[in-house]
Amino acid sequence: MPRNRLRMKKGEMKELILGEAIHCFFKDGYEKASMREIANGVGVTQAAIYHHFRSKQEILYQLVDRTNNKLLLAFTDCLRSSKEPIEKLKDLICSQVLLMKTNIEEVKILVEDKKFLEGNLRRLVKEKERFLFNLYRKHLEEAANTGKLKNIDPTVATFGIIGMINWLYHWYKPQGRLSIEKLSEQITKMAFFGIIKEGVMKDTFSCFSDLR
Numbered sequence: 695m696p697r698n699r700l701r702m703k704k705g706e707m708k709e710l711i712l713g714e715a716i717h718c719f720f721k722d723g724y725e726k727a728s729m730r731e732i733a734n735g736v737g738v739t740q741a742a743i744y745h746h747f748r749s750k751q752e753i754l755y756q757l758v759d760r761t762n763n764k765l766l767l768a769f770t771d772c773l774r775s776s777k778e779p780i781e782k783l784k785d786l787i788c789s790q791v792l793l794m795k796t797n798i799e800e801v802k803i804l805v806e807d808k809k810f811l812e813g814n815l816r817r818l819v820k821e822k823e824r825f826l827f828n829l830y831r832k833h834l835e836e837a838a839n840t841g842k843l844k845n846i847d848p849t850v851a852t853f854g855i856i857g858m859i860n861w862l863y864h865w866y867k868p869q870g871r872l873s874i875e876k877l878s879e880q881i882t883k884m885a886f887f888g889i890i891k892e893g894v895m896k897d898t899f900s901c902f903s904d905l906r
Contacts, residue, residue, distance in 0.1 A: 707736075707738075707742075707746060708746050708747075710736050711732060711736055711743060711746055711747065711753070712753065712756060712757060712760075714732050714735040714736045715727070715732050715753045715754075715757060716757060716799050716800060716803065717735065717799070718731050718732055718735065719754070719757070719799075719803045719807060720799040720802055720803060723806070723807065724750075724754055724803070724806075724807035724810050725810065727750075728750075729743055729744075729750055732753070751810070751811060751812065751815060752815070754803070754807060754808075754810060754811060754815075755811055755815040755818070755819065757800060757803055757804075758803065758804050758807070758808045758811070758819055759818070759819065759822065760800070761793075761797060761800040761801065761803070761804045762804070762819070762822045762823060762826065763822075764793060764797065765789075765790065765793060765826055766822070766825075766826060766829075768789035768790070768792075768793065769786060769789065769790075769826065769829050769830075771789070772785040772786050772789055773786075773829065773833060778840075779833065779836045779837040779839075779840055780837055780840065780842055782833060782837075783833060783834065783837045784882050784886070786830060786833060787855060787859070787878070787881060787882045787885055788878040788879075788882060790856070790859045791859055791862065791874065791877060791878035791881050791882075792874060792875070792878055794862055794863060794866055794874055795868075795874045798863050798866065798868075801860070801862075801863045802863045805860050805863065827852060827856070830852045830855070830856065831848045831849060831851075831852040834848040834851050834852055835848045854885075855885050858881065858884070858885070859881060862877070862881075
């Protein structure tokens with residue numbers, strides 16, 4: 695083991711391991727990535743990895759939980775503001791999209807690999823995500839009480855918004871035509887107004903009239 699690794703504090707080594715795990719899980723997926731690959735990337739032995747984490751599952755849990763905690767912090771900041779409910783809802787959506795700006799690898803791991811967690815670790819993640827989901831839904835209900843939202847079930851709307859945003863990591867390219875800030879504006883517009891003009895919806899899709 696390199697001498698500079700030996701001098702590292704425990705917390706510093708854990709961060710190095712987690713950082714390399716992000717790279718490996720993002721590149722190969724959780725199932726294909728190995729503890730040996732993570733150890734080699736950090737420049738330590740596998741035994742050194744197990745000194746900090748009991749298993750690959752625990753590493754995955756730490757990454758998923760940290761990403762969920764970033765979301766929780768962003769959501770809490772939005773909901774603490776004194777803005778009107780509709781403005782808060784816009785901020786919630788934007789904050790979730792903007793998480794992609796610096797955490798796109800972690801978001802991919804969260805969405806794709808959390809299914810590999812088992813037992814208590816899986817339960818803890820589900821509890822955290824249920825809490826996040828309920829924050830969203832509760833605020834959608836508050837926004838609906840202003841009379842400014844269409845007649846859509848808050849649970850359906852919450853699943854729809856979160857699902858739309860979570861899928862972004864599949865196709866969003868930081869070097870692409872739209873910046874993440876412009877993308878957040880577009881996603882918010884779709885969440886708020888849909889993509890069909892109101893008049894077209896009325897004339898062509900009369901079966902949806904109860905949703906307006």
